[in-house]
Amino acid sequence: MHDSAARSRPFIKKDPGGFKMEKKRRIWKWISAVLVIASACALGFLGGRYEADLRYRAERERNQRIERSELEGLGEIKGTIYVTGHKNPDADTVGSSIGYAALLRALGYDAVPVVLGDINKETECILKEGGIQAPQLLEDAAGRNIVLVDHSDYLQSAEGLKDANVIAVIDHHRVGSVTTGNRLIYDARPLGSTATIVWMRCRDYGVGIDRETAYAMTGSVLSDTINLASNATTFADREALKELSQLAGISDTDALYRKMYKALISYEGMTDEEIFLSDYKEYELSGVKTGIGCINVYDEDGSKDMAERMRRVFASPGMSSGMDLYIAEITIFHDGISVTRLVPSNEAADGVLRAAFGDEAVYDGVSYRLEPGVSRKQVLVPAITEVLNGGIDGLG
Numbered sequence: 558m559h560d561s562a563a564r565s566r567p568f569i570k571k572d573p574g575g576f577k578m579e580k581k582r583r584i585w586k587w588i589s590a591v592l593v594i595a596s597a598c599a600l601g602f603l604g605g606r607y608e609a610d611l612r613y614r615a616e617r618e619r620n621q622r623i624e625r626s627e628l629e630g631l632g633e634i635k636g637t638i639y640v641t642g643h644k645n646p647d648a649d650t651v652g653s654s655i656g657y658a659a660l661l662r663a664l665g666y667d668a669v670p671v672v673l674g675d676i677n678k679e680t681e682c683i684l685k686e687g688g689i690q691a692p693q694l695l696e697d698a699a700g701r702n703i704v705l706v707d708h709s710d711y712l713q714s715a716e717g718l719k720d721a722n723v724i725a726v727i728d729h730h731r732v733g734s735v736t737t738g739n740r741l742i743y744d745a746r747p748l749g750s751t752a753t754i755v756w757m758r759c760r761d762y763g764v765g766i767d768r769e770t771a772y773a774m775t776g777s778v779l780s781d782t783i784n785l786a787s788n789a790t791t792f793a794d795r796e797a798l799k800e801l802s803q804l805a806g807i808s809d810t811d812a813l814y815r816k817m818y819k820a821l822i823s824y825e826g827m828t829d830e831e832i833f834l835s836d837y838k839e840y841e842l843s844g845v846k847t848g849i850g851c852i853n854v855y856d857e858d859g860s861k862d863m864a865e866r867m868r869r870v871f872a873s874p875g876m877s878s879g880m881d882l883y884i885a886e887i888t889i890f891h892d893g894i895s896v897t898r899l900v901p902s903n904e905a906a907d908g909v910l911r912a913a914f915g916d917e918a919v920y921d922g923v924s925y926r927l928e929p930g931v932s933r934k935q936v937l938v939p940a941i942t943e944v945l946n947g948g949i950d951g952l953g
């Protein structure tokens with residue numbers, strides 16, 4: 558009975574397997590329809606993405622050409638461009654010089670980084686770890702093309718700078734005393750390190766950074782931002798450190814910073830005067846010539862001991878000339894400890910420090926102790942300038 562009924566309905570497949578086949582075919586039809594629609598959508602989407610990508614790339618290239626066009630304004634530059642940081646070169650000054658010279662070379666200029674004296678121990682450590690050659694010494698800037706990085710003060714700069722052709726200033730300090738007769742690129746930004754500005758300029762111009770240059774610049778950012786712990790640190794500095802350390806192949810920046818810090822506070826084989834001058838800057842603040850040396854120590858005992866040594870340095874005959882006043886800034890800054898001792902060189906310096914910090918600092922007869930510590934660039938120089946602007950006995 559079953560058999561004959563099946564035969565009498567020819568459009569229905571006799572066996573249940575055939576029925577399944579029909580169902581499968583229908584499912585496959587649906588699947589292929591969905592697949593066709595999905596791939597059409599995907600193609601459309603990817604096509605849109607590709608087009609957006611092209612447009613983005615074209616726009617970025619256009620922006621980079623716009624950024625680079627400021628160089629046209631400098632006209633033709635004949636001869637070598639010397640990129641220099643300040644006297645008593647530190648890690649930021651050296652790394653920024655190396656970085657900016659590399660940027661100029663990538664743009665077709667003949668540019669070399671130079672230094673104005675012996676590099677400090679921290680910088681020595683960075684260059685050694687990165688396998689980087691130290692920049693050549695520049696004796697005299699007169700008659701040369703000069704780019705200044707990390708400073709803009711005659712007092713802190715090269716001999717003969719007044720007779721040089723300054724074509725750019727890249728800095729993160731207050732505006733200094735340098736002036737020019739010609740137009741120039743002047744890029745000052747309140748960021749943690751000058752190397753961060755150099756990194757941003759490489760991005761803006763669309764110029765890649767090689768491993769060694771990135772290594773030197775990583776050291777700059779680590780040093781000037783105190784491994785991102787300084788309150789001068791900005792988002793840009795963090796991003797710069799991330800990208801530069803990656804380009805440099807440095808997997809552990811904390812480890813590098815520890816090595817740098819150890820080198821920084823060792824002062825091995827140096828006289829007290831050399832220690833004072835190792836991170837020393839001169840300023841003319843409201844007409845008063847001020848010399849400030851920064852020294853890093855590990856703990857309170859080291860700090861007190863160093864304050865005594867600096868007082869003896871100030872009493873030595875070699876130190877009494879040149880500046881109206883000197884200040885030694887002794888800093889403990891690591892693992893959450895932040896203390897500064899300020900040692901004045903003479904009565905005038907003492908008066909300035911008392912006026913600026915008398916309320917918050919503890920004076921022990923040798924030094925003014927501040928906790929938390931203060932930065933030379935961000936706090937000390939502005940505070941002294943304010944006091945001197947108001948006038949103080951015995952000083953202009």
Ligand SMILES: [Mn+2]
Pocket residue numbers: 649650707729749750751781
């Ligand atoms: Mn700097």
